[in-house]
Amino acid sequence: MSLPPVLAHDCLQATAAAHGDDRGILFHSSLDTSEFRGYGDLDRRSRAVAQALTGQGIGVGDRVVIALSPGLGWVDALFGALYAGAAFVPTAVAGYGLPPAMVAERVVAISRAAGAAVIVTDETLAPVLASADIDIPIAVLSELLEAGDADAWMPPAIDADAIAWLFFTSGSTGDPKGVMGTHRALRATADAAAELIAADETSTLVGWLPLHHAMGLMMQVLVPAVNGGKVVLTTTEQFQRRPMSWLQLMSTHGATLTLAGNFAFDLCVKFATDAQVADLDLSTVRCFVSGSEPVRPTTVAAFAERFASTGLDPTTVAPAFGMTEAMFITSKPLGVPYTVSHVDADRLATGE
DSSP: OOOOOOSHHHHHHHHHHHHTTSSEEEEESSSSOEEEEEHHHHHHHHHHHHHHHHHTTOOTTOEEEEEOOSSTHHHHHHHHHHHTTOEEEEOOOSSSOOOHHHHHHHHHHHHHHHTOSEEEEOTTTHHHHHTSSOOSOEEEHHHHHHHOOGGGOOOOSOOTTSEEEEEEEOTTTSSOEEEEEEHHHHHHHHHHHHHHHOOSTTOEEEEOOOTTSHHHHIIIIIHHHHHTOEEEEEOHHHHHHOTHHHHHHHHHHTOOEEEEOHHHHHHHHHHOOHHHHHTOOOTTOOEEEEOSSOOOHHHHHHHHHHTGGGTOOGGGEEEEEEETTTEEEEEOOTTSOOOOOOOOHHHHHTTO
16 A cells, blocks of 8 residues: 655645546635636646746745735645745735735735745735835746646655745744744644544535634645645635624535634624524534634533534534644544533642
């Protein structure tokens, strides 16, 4: 029995060979508007982007900053960078209501800190970045796709310990710091996710987490592409405007898996109408991962009670803990009720 592929481009190509465009990522810019990227198409587009990047002298050992508006361009760009043997560096450009100049300032700061060789952006953001004080080349994704020759792509000369990404994290507790991850780490994360939360080729994940965030990008894009699962995404802004859109998309697409912070479960309980609840079918869900912030038992209980009529199994809510430095660390086993332990913090600190 052959070992599973480890390098990101080998993983995606294996998924594309197995599923073609029958599976992939469906992106909803709104509940009524969507765009689909099959894994076969993603492989072709990634090869084109990578070939265009290498034609500009960008490849193994380089860092590619991704500064794109929400959408499937993220998927093309990050796998394009990986197919070139470079590491991708995601940056936030939407969702904060910042003026364009401040967005450009943030992107430039991260690009310099990362030692980026290029910033991949879109037609909307390119002029904004070009007007900033920056000495890093800017590449427009659509132009890379047009210029690149997918058939001329050559696999990069890298091994499993090559750097695949650089996430800037811990901004909530101090200055953001760059955290590097390898291709081997991606494979390990995908395997752990399949084991812990059934994020495998039988999964249908529905999510709205931002793609510049480690949890959102890793669990909603990279892991499904490696393991061959189906994905349905929408924007964080869509969830913020209509929290119930999350559960409605899950119901429509027969979701088996999703991930969010505790606050998201609270918002659904708060804003769900009886009519909306009556229209939901959450019986297909195997795992509601709750992480990225403290998981409150009162929230879990309220969520399970409010949506019990939808077929929701209360054991599917799975408190989880992870770190950008290590990705998955632990999660409640599937199908097992979670337990709550009360401890004395002072005594716990002394080993009692």
